[in-house]
Amino acid sequence: MKTLTSKEVEMVEYVLSDYLTQPQVEIRNHGKVNVPWFIRSERSTYKNIPIDLLPWVRQYFKEQGKKARIRYRGTRVDPLDRRYRGQRMQDCLKQFANRFSVYFD
Numbered sequence: 001m002k003t004l005t006s007k008e009v010e011m012v013e014y015v016l017s018d019y020l021t022q023p024q025v026e027i028r029n030h031g032k033v034n035v036p037w038f039i040r041s042e043r044s045t046y047k048n049i050p051i052d053l054l055p056w057v058r059q060y061f062k063e064q065g066k067k068a069r070i071r072y073r074g075t076r077v078d079p080l081d082r083r084y085r086g087q088r089m090q091d092c093l094k095q096f097a098n099r100f101s102v103y104f105d
Contacts, residue, residue: 004059012060015053019046044101048073051097061102068104072097 004012021042028034049057054070061068074097 004056004063008056009060009063012053012056016046016049016057016060019049021045021047044071044103046102048099049102050099054100057102066104068102071101071103073100074098 021044046057051072051074058068058070072092072094074092
């Protein structure tokens with residue numbers, strides 16, 4: 001894929017802002033002071049992005065110099081999926097995906 005134009009970069013940044021996962025904050029009482037405590041229960045940085053945006057998102061992170069790991073999400077029960085059950089429950093195959101998540105190591 002060719003490099004993204006400024007309009008395409010703007011579109012990808014706008015769309016990704018809707019799918020950004022937020023860290024959860026819990027207020028913990030330490031003695032007489034309430035302290036915000038950050039809980040990171042969600043490991044993905046972006047999740048549930050429509051699969052149609054995959055080429056633009058990949059190119060965007062490539063141009064940013066970030067190594068992104070993509071996990072595909074969607075239907076896991078398909079007669080054409082020959083993987084054993086443990087693998088099917090973790091991810092789905094790209095051909096059956098209707099959304100994806102982005103992880104950074």
